[in-house]
Amino acid sequence: MKIFLLGGTKDSINIIKFIKENYDAFILTTTTTKYGSKLAEKGGSDDVIAHPLPKDEIIGIITDEKFDILIDATHPFASHITQTSASIAKELEIPYLRFERPITNLKNIDTSNLICVNSFVDAGKVIANEFNQSNVLHFAGANTMEDVLKSVSAEKFYPRIVKVKSSIEKCKKLDIDPSHIIPMTGAASKEENIELIEKYDADVIITKESGEIGGVIDKIEAANTKNIKVIMIERPQINEINKKDIVSNLEELDKKLKNFF
Template sequence: MQKLNIFLLGGTRDSINIIKYLKENFNTYILTTTTTEYGSSLAIEAGSDDTIAKPLPKKDILEILEKSNFDLIIDATHPFASHITGTAIECSKIMKIPYIRFERPISDDGSINHDKLHKVNSFVDAGKLISKNFNQFNVLHLAGTNTIEDVVKSVPKENFYARILKIDISIKKCEDLEIPKENISFMNGVSSAEENIELIKKTNAKVVISKESGKTGGLPEKIEACKKLNVDFILITRPVVSTLNENDIVRSLEELNNKLRTYF
């Protein structure tokens, strides 16, 4: 098979698995984009030939694609990074380069069943729901630093707790939002149900917030912890990208393999 030059939009655990899989099974050059130096270092460690560690607007992506002879765009960004997915689709059409979206499966409803589950469409809505129904309780945020601001508009900061990655950009974000240092916990990868239970107890949280991040993002373990402690769980559902074609989506490495062999 010919050598494939791949432009990979990464920054997720999925993208790391894809890099490793491609390097083991295909002859590839991979340029991975991430929004942080931390994500870039993980991509290099996984085998990516090169990385770009900063957010890329449309004009920058087009410039990169124009200067290099890429055969394929693989979008393995987070399910909630809908803006970059839309941008990647647009760039692929402009440059006439095949596009594949790696979409982590949505958790089976059976695994996220909980009597105290509340589904909302945005973090702003989550904040409003908390303000209306849980304003006297402690809140535990398990959905990343970029989503905190929308919630704390409606939630007292002294009642707000968050688990974040121990990286400078995340710590600074919390500092800028004036989240008390004692209300911040650090994470290393996906937490087990037992670890989630321990943190919920430690923070005395009565409501937990998370994205619909699937099994890869540790959603079942979060739900399990809340069920065992009878804690309310607010789930932000995934955004819909109207320009995303179902035929361009793969949901496993096996499906990715089949798609690649179809294209090349």
């Protein structure tokens, strides 16, 4: 079984490990960064590509190397690549699976400090209107900073990012003080988030609705402990995907793979 895996997330690493332990499979994992590719290699991927691929290159690789299935395990907010991957699988008539981490279950969580918006531009506007004198912890990745900073001062902005060259260059371009950059090595615990809130005297946290694996609950509970606000950007809806092609855990993935092969 030859698997073309769109990765770069913790979910994708778990998928690699699971498949290698349970199937006779060759896995090629593509990520947009060298950091992501190193994690994929450590997870057991047989081959990796560490840069974004345009649609025609993905089609060429899948066709030339005769991959059997395309699995999309990119971030829930990477809507463009998810739309593209679904269209590629349809065009090539190969099996397709979208691994979609479950939406965060907030049923037993105090959400009184939570503000939900539809975009990072909207998040910036909320901060400008309601928290314009506040320090802001940005826990949503380097690629989303620019939209927030359309309305928020860089002097009040503290991003937690993977310190790779591309992310550092984005910070420099946006005039973010290097001393404001918080190195990221994975999802932070509640206690680590509390330490960051205290260290940077923050009144607001920005996060994506990236599921429990993305640390959303720990961010909300840390904010509740310090009585500050969390602005959460809700997931984009991707209408191009058939619901039957979506799995949300390894058990569901296993059942689909067994059906396919």
